[in-house]
Amino acid sequence: NGLSGSATTKNFTPKFDDYQAVYNEIASRLEENDEYDDGSYGPVLVRLAWHASGTFDKETGTGGSNGATMRFAPESAHGANAGLKAARDFLEPVKAKFPWITYSDLWILAGVCSLQEMLGPQIPYRPGRKDGEVAACTPDGRLPDASQAQDHLRKIFYRMGFNDQEIVALSGAHALGRCHANRSGYEGPWTFSPTVLTNDYYKLLLDEKWQWKKWEGPKQYEDKTTKSLMMLPADLAIIQDKKFKAYAEKYAADNDLFFKDFSAVIVKLFELGVPFAEGTENKRWVFKTFNA
Ligand code: ZEM
Incomplete structure (x- = not known):
């Protein structure tokens, strides 16, 4: 046509x-x-x-x-x-x-x-x-610095005009993709299905035990169970901060709510x-x- x-x-x-x-x-x-x-x-x-x-x-x-x-x-x-x-x-x-x-x-x-x-x-x-x-x-x-925590996330995302709930909803995008050592220095995916959007990011953040990865690269976390998943220091801030964590718990429990809020934000x-x-x-x- x-x-x-x-x-x-x-x-x-x-x-x-x-x-x-x-x-x-x-x-x-x-x-x-x-x-x-x-x-x-x-x-x-x-x-x-x-x-x-x-x-x-x-x-x-x-x-x-x-x-x-x-x-x-x-x-x-x-x-x-x-x-x-x-x-x-x-x-x-x-x-x-x-x-x-x-x-x-x-x-x-x-x-x-x-x-x-x-x-x-x-x-x-x-x-x-x-x-x-x-x-x-x-x-x-x-843009946010992965090595930093909640104060930094608030400073960066408030500057864009977002609130705490929106920061947590946006972070769920880390269900997707991975870190590449030759790009950011970090390595590995956040979830087991990095090409499908789900609320797994929140579930894994809350349900897994996260420990520092022993390696030469920048400080990042690995899951204790399989050691095949990763979290950035900025990701862990989402469950270390009380206000952020309350939203993460809601999204972990309800994929429909995550989808609704994620789409809006x-x-x-x-x-x-x-x-x-x-x-x-x-x-x-x-x-x-x-x-x-
Ligand atoms: Zn990301 N992100 N991000 N992010 N991100 C990476 C990869 C991806 C942070 C961050 O430092 C990093 C949001 C928020 C934040 C995606 C989407 C969104 C990587 C790895 C880093 C280091 C890059 C690499 O090595 O290739 C930080 C600190 C954030 C603050 C909260 C938001 C918001 C996103 C979308 C709404 C996606 C999809 C990827 C995976 C890219 C890929 O190539 O697989």
């Missing part, structure tokens, strides 16, 4: 079906490229969307998912963004096929697609992000710093999953 062709013509206003076509392209590439990591690019695409968004500073209104400034140095070279080139490169053929979509809308759509395709909840989406210039790159240090995260047209907050789209 000439989706990508019509993009080159003037006055092309992409609609729901056009974005669904981009979603489907990402989803089919996720299926094709199942030799990557634990069998999916999904987790690293979620991480790209999160790092694009999590630079937001509510005081100055800078950062956030508008701009996709991680395409440029210095932001691409920030330590926190190590390894995300794999995610950006994965999306290049999609951008080439649908040149009308901005990088910033595409990265967030890829996060939405990945979360839904990894059996997560529906994540409503609206487009409207514009790509920025190199001058809009955010300073280093806006990820929509908020993915929209930080975006000057959407007025009235569009009631007009978010829900994409159909690929094999539905």
Whole structure:
């Protein structure tokens, strides 16, 4: 139906079906490229969307998912963004096929697609992000430091505009993916099913005994039972802090509640710093999953 062709013509206003076509392209590439990591690019695409968004500073209104400034140095070279080139490169053929979509809308759509395709909840989406210039790159240090604990998490996430419940709900994303020694220095997955979104992160945090891993790398925890799972110091803060822990217990006990709260908070995260047209907050789209 000439989706990508019509993009080159003037006055092309992409609609729901056009974005669904981009979603489907990402989803089919996720299926094709199942030799990557634990069998999916999904987790690293979620991480790209999160790092694009999590630079937001509510005081100055800078950062956030508008701009996709991680395409440029210095932001691409920030330590926190190590390894995300794999995610950006994965999306290049999609951008080439649908040149009308901005990088910033595409990265967030890829996060939405990945979360839904990894059996997560529906994540409503609206487009409207514009790509920025190199001058809009955010300073280093806006993303959380894994070696730190609750005071640091509050400082970083309050700056984005989140509260304690939202911090805990967001942390459940660590059900997905893994740490890579050659990226962050840390090593290993948080759960036994790193390509499926569940509330297992909270269950494991609360039910397992976590001990310091004996190794040359940065301080991280391993589970006493199998020694095959990991937690970062920042993850353990979620059960060391009383207020955080109360939310973790709720999410561990109720996957539906986790899905509901996770969806709401990820929509908020993915929209930080975006000057959407007025009235569009009631007009978010829900994409159909690929094999539905
Ligand atoms: Zn993460 N995260 N994150 N995170 N994250 C890693 C990997 C992933 C923290 C953190 O330091 C790290 C959120 C919050 C926080 C994902 C999603 C989200 C890694 C490993 C580290 C070190 C990187 C590597 O080596 O490849 C800290 C301190 C956080 C504060 C709470 C939030 C919020 C997320 C999304 C909503 C995901 C999906 C991964 C796995 C990436 C992959 O490649 O598998």
